[in-house]
Amino acid sequence: MTKFNPEGTPVYSTYFGGSGIESTDGGGIAVDVAGSVYLVGHTSSTDFPTHNPLQPAYGGGQWDAFITKLAPDGRALIYSTYFGSSGTDRGNRIAVDSLGNAYVTLNVDSNDVPTVSPVQPAYGGGTEDSFLAKLSPDGRTLIYSTFHLPWRQRARSDSRRRGYRRLGQRLHRRFYRFNRFPNRKPPAAHFRWRPEGWLGGENF
Numbered sequence: 001m002t003k004f005n006p007e008g009t010p011v012y013s014t015y016f017g018g019s020g021i022e023s024t025d026g027g028g029i030a031v032d033v034a035g036s037v038y039l040v041g042h043t044s045s046t047d048f049p050t051h052n053p054l055q056p057a058y059g060g061g062q063w064d065a066f067i068t069k070l071a072p073d074g075r076a077l078i079y080s081t082y083f084g085s086s087g088t089d090r091g092n093r094i095a096v097d098s099l100g101n102a103y104v105t106l107n108v109d110s111n112d113v114p115t116v117s118p119v120q121p122a123y124g125g126g127t128e129d130s131f132l133a134k135l136s137p138d139g140r141t142l143i144y145s146t147f148h149l150p151w152r153q154r155a156r157s158d159s160r161r162r163g164y165r166r167l168g169q170r171l172h173r174r175f176y177r178f179n180r181f182p183n184r185k186p187p188a189a190h191f192r193w194r195p196e197g198w199l200g201g202e203n204f
Ligand SMILES: [Ca+2]
Pocket: 059, 060, 061, 062, 063, 064, 065, 084, 085, 086, 087, 088, 089
């Protein structure tokens, strides 16, 4: 990962990973107002660099997601943790609010991903479920984490609000209130469930 200043000169640049495979392909990056950087991706390393981890050890399977926060100068980890289960857990996107809470989306395929105050407590079936987790600014607390819609079902519903509501009505109502779109047909990005878009990020 490399940070450039506005003139295009590198400020810091660093490797980040363990002895296995790290991937941010399909993963995400976010920056908060203080300049801390948040990364999500997935790893196969059992020696991935962790710091103040929620989950200190690899959960098993082909991948675990990782969630990492770097200090603004890039010299220190504020937190870095595995986030996964015995199955394949891939990190997708990350968004940050003004307090430094991190919102992470993942794709998972097993029922033992840790949930806290979930909207959907169990795996919904199909090839994969999407999954949403919110971490506190110091990364020490999982504020909530929940399964969402089965990936295949959600992909089929992307142009029909009716289908979306049938499959995910609770989450639909909750986040639409939050984003003040109570009666609008949502744009496609919402159907693809990108919370960074709902929070005003790059995909909105
Ligand atoms: Ca795993």
